[in-house]
Amino acid sequence: MDPQASSQDRTLHERARLQWQCRRGMLELDAMLQDFMDKRYDDLTPAELQAFEMLLKAPDQLLLDYLMGHAIPIDTEVANVAQQIRYAAGP
């Protein structure tokens, strides 16, 4: 990343990068992750943000299991974010 970029730019780039990590192979994941980005991203604490990044590294099927509550991530912070995503999904 450009070292000259302002911190505001960096924040925008960071958001855009995560936004692209939310593009997945399944509609269900796209929908849940997009709802979460729209509703919750701005309020995430640094720890939650880190947990969100870790969660996004999971393969799609496992991520779906986490988000639908069929499996629970071992890391409690990651599990907490997965639950938040589930609650943020929908209308």
Next chain:
Amino acid sequence: MDGTVTDVGVQPVTLARRQFDSLVIGAGGGGLRAALQLATADANVAVVSKVFPTRSHTVAAQGGINAALANVLPDNWHWHMYDTIKGSDYLGDQDAIEYMCRSASHLVYELEHAGVPFSRLDDGKIYQRPFGGQSQNFGGEQAARTCAAADRTGHAMLHTLYQQNIHAKTHFFDEYFAIDLIKDDEGFVLGALVLEIETGKPLLIEAKTTLIATGGAGQLFRTNTNARINTGDGMGMALRAGIPLQDMEFFQFHPTGVAGRGMLLTEGARGEGGYLINKDGERFMERYAPHAKDLASRDVVSRAISTEVREGRGCGPDGEYVLLKLDHLGRDVLQKRLPGISDTIRTFLHIDPAEEPVPVFPTAHYTMGGIPTNRHGQVVVPIDQGEEVIPGLYAAGECACVSVHGANRLGGNSLLDIVVFGRAAGNDIIEYLSNNRYHRRLDEASVDKAVDHLQRWDLQGEGESVANLRNELQLTMEKYCGVFRTEVVLAEGIEKVLELQQRMADVRLQDHSRIFNTARIEAMELENLFDIAVATVVSAHARQESRGAHSRIDYPERDDVHWLKHSLYYKRDRRLDYKPVTLKPISVESFPPKERVY
């Protein structure tokens, strides 16, 4: 432009170039199967994918893969071939279908040996489940032909193929977006201009062969089951390169998707006793299909829902959907028999299906049409009385039209299609490479054109937004080119889509940064969707018959005399052409068209 790109507000940068024997665009099952074939033959192969490869849409394929292994019930490839031709409503090319069905068992065993964890029978053989449209003995008893790795077959296949490619040293360009094909005056395809999403830098990938494997275009419609990445980028690139798209009027819909969001609610919901009602609480399927009612075939149910909504009997504040009633089944039955559906409904609608009816609407699922290819994966276009191959260009999977699905695809045949024709394309490319050992001279005019295309998105100022225009396009396609099709509706659809497409010229991006500028990617995805939308609605308007997934209310019958032929749509002048269906298989007797009764 002399091979340089001017970065807006920054100094000019040189266009980076890389050379490979073979370029594969798209990292779903089709692209990865082809890449594997090439890499194991020691070809220098690059795979470009706009998302991380294992996030390709193949991962969402749950059903399984068809092969006549006869592990559960008697079966053979010839019966599978018959079922596929019948399912295609006789629009499938019988040579390609024979090739696919004959190869199926071999390819499933190959996947098994590569590590796909297929579900097993007690005797250790691969388990096979029955699926709609499968028969024994040419239309007899139900067959059991679908091999599955639990409910995550696509996921297992994709991960296995990816790992094998890593092992075979395939070069991956992850998170690179393909913009345009590079083509010379003699018609040879020489690679593609791509964009690194992270840095916003263009890269020219020169290759002796280019395979398009970019998947389907479900994002044409507001209500669809597809991942957001399914914007038909390869089809758009082909159209811009002067290549037609074949049979685009054939799009598979499922009758019951979550209204406004698209998630599939399987037939199982109605199979267990769920039924549909309109705003008056009427069980309207009794009018459309007095005997089968809610269990009528997919197209009948889809059209009935669409008709109810069009005629003002839809539910909700805007009357845009009907309701699927499940609450009478009781919480226990829902939890036991329909847990997945219940989860989906609760998560995305915040509705408890045991308490309230569920808003549903037909949801777009699969693109039968695509880039015309032969069974070797070579892209072919009509010339005089025959066809000619576009040298150096291949296509496989949902973006291609080979055509094994014809007017409608059978469950379990899409995962088969991608591995069979991904591999076939790989084999043909290996032969092509042995006869074409050197890179051809790059056509700089074609490169400049692709760079200009990219730079169009640097225009600044006030203008339309991509998101608004995409929403309008999806709504228009749903309303005018969905499951309810008539002359009047489709003619209006063409007009409206073209009007919207003109507004693309006024779109301006607000974000002109380079790093992870997803707005720019979304703008180019929308360009692709527009070209494909026009292809789809123009082809649908022209076809005056009902066949497979293309159902015309004003022409309710299949018309083999006039329409047993493939449509070909060209972007230039929005011209339509037609070519005959290949009714002659490779080694067996032809299956002549007959009425399709299940």
